[in-house]
Amino acid sequence: MTESPRTPRPERYNFARDVVDRWAREERKLAILWADERREKQVRVTFHEIARRSRQLTAALQARAHAKGDRVALAIGREPEWWYAMIGLIRGGFVAVPGTTQLTPKDYEFRIGAADISAVVADEANARKIETIRSKCPGLKTLIVAGSGDGEGLGEGWLGLDEVFEREARCVETETEGSDACLIYFTSGTTGAPKMVLHTHISYPLGHRVTGETWLGLGPEDLHWNLSDTGWAKAAWSSLFGPWSQGAAVFVQRPTPKFDAQATLDTLAALPITAFCAPPTVYRALVTLDLGATPARALRQCVAAGEPLNPEVIATWAKATGITIRDGYGQTETTILVGNFPGGTVKPGSMGRPAPEFEIEVIGDDLKPVADGKEGDLAVRVRPSRPLGLFVEYLNNPEENADKFRGDYYITGDRAIRDEDGYLWFVGRADDVILSAGYRIGPFEVESALVEHPAVQEAAVVGAPDPERYQIVKAYVILAPGYAPSDALAQEIQEHVKTVTAPYKYPRQIDFVEELPKTISGKIRRVDLRSEAARGR
DSSP, rough: OOOOOOOOOOOOOOOOIIIHHHHHHHHOOEEEEOOOOOOOEEEEEEHHHHHHHHHHHHHHHHHHHHHHHHEEEEEEOOHHHHHHHHHHHHTTTTTTEEETOOOOOHHHHHHHHHTTEEEEEEOHHHHHHHHHHGGGTTOOEEEEEEESSSOOOOTTTEHHHHHHOOOOOOOOOOOOTTSEEEEEEEEOSSSSSSEEEETIIIIITTTTIIIIIIIOOTTTOEEEOOOOTTTSHHHHHHHIIHHHHHHHHEEEOOOOOSSHHHHHHHHHHHHHOOOOEEHHHHHEEEEEEESGOOOSSSEEEEOOOSSSOOOHHHHHHHHHHOOOOEEEEEEETBBBEEEOOOSSSTTTTOOOOOTTTEEEEEEEESSSBBOOOOOEEEEOOOOSSTTBOOOOOEETTTHHHHHHHEETTEEEEEEEEEESSSSSEEEEESOEEETTEEEEEOHHHHHHHHHTTTEEEEEEEEEEEEETTEEEEEEEEEEEEOOOOHHHHHHHHHHHHHHHSSSSOOEEEEOOOOOOOTTSSOBBBBBHHHHHHHHHH
């Protein structure tokens, strides 16, 4: 790999103006190729259209007295409106707070309050959820729903996004400093509520230039397909800032209710998609099919991220397609940190080598690098200079900031080994966060949902090994008096969790137990439960 030069850090930067508007000068340059679930309907969206519609949204918010720095929740699925809204928020200097469309009303109530959100842009399904808790969020001033605004279940005051796009209002082009707040993502932790990750206009929108150029390997003629939900930081990585920084178009497909591996192969074969990004869970499903029967006609790059990718899957995919899947590693808090880069040697199973912009170390408890071959904490050097692509802080969380920023390093929370060639190998989480099918799931959130069920007296949650998802959520439950273990009760508790918190967090396994292992001070010893889960108990 030829190392990319360090990215200049301009004093003023705005992705809408400096990137989208630049590509929009080519009036027909493709930004998005969108398709419905079965590709029966396709829509081409140019950068010119993105620029125009984003200005209309910016103007609508400005007309309602929203100013630079105001925080706006965004919850739209894989529809072009999500891209219009993201660029409109960035253009106006507003702080976008994206969320997965699987959030529950309770999730929205917490996030709107915690992030001091004053406006919402949501699709109809999520607008209805927000409507149910609207009275508990007095700080909300503006409510915009994708569509006409006359959706069933919505009260007065909702403005239709279609109405916004019908108006040729002029927005005030907002000057944003590179250090101004731009994005807030919520990410799961081991204890307490989800943490708020703050990014600036350069840490993600500009920082992902390296992601797009050196890991995804994209250029202006590419069509890139990333399977991530729009609510996750991975969409910012691989569906927005990374590709568009390089002038590549993105393919977006409305998802089916359940992932369909054969339909995914069919899409790769039917469309001129040149680059593909998916979690290892997807690749593990794809290689069970006859890959030769539906060859991808234009594909040249494949990457994976979210959890380690099995060497066997890499070998099977390469044999069938001629393309080696290049694993990569990063976080909601960062851009690409470690990767297998185009033109370099891939060691199957390795995360790869440090990305440009970052100095990565494997360190011990003394905050000093450990010897090659020895396990330690994966850490990013932040002194004497802080790298581009690293978040600012966890908002309103001094304890978490003190824990993760120690000495000269940001401690990622992941354990790794560096080999003699400088390749890094993922060992596991240093904490109790569960990695399942590309999702990060905090045990506290699931445990909190479990104990709201009347049958659950106490609960503990850990990750259990799984050949397809890497880990699944496993719950150990002590029942309240008057309840007896049964399959029916386990299923009832699972359905309860799906309604209280985002459905992907529900425990796929529930073990009813008489007691939980605890420390002398009464804290649950999840380490003991993880060991039991690893042994299939």
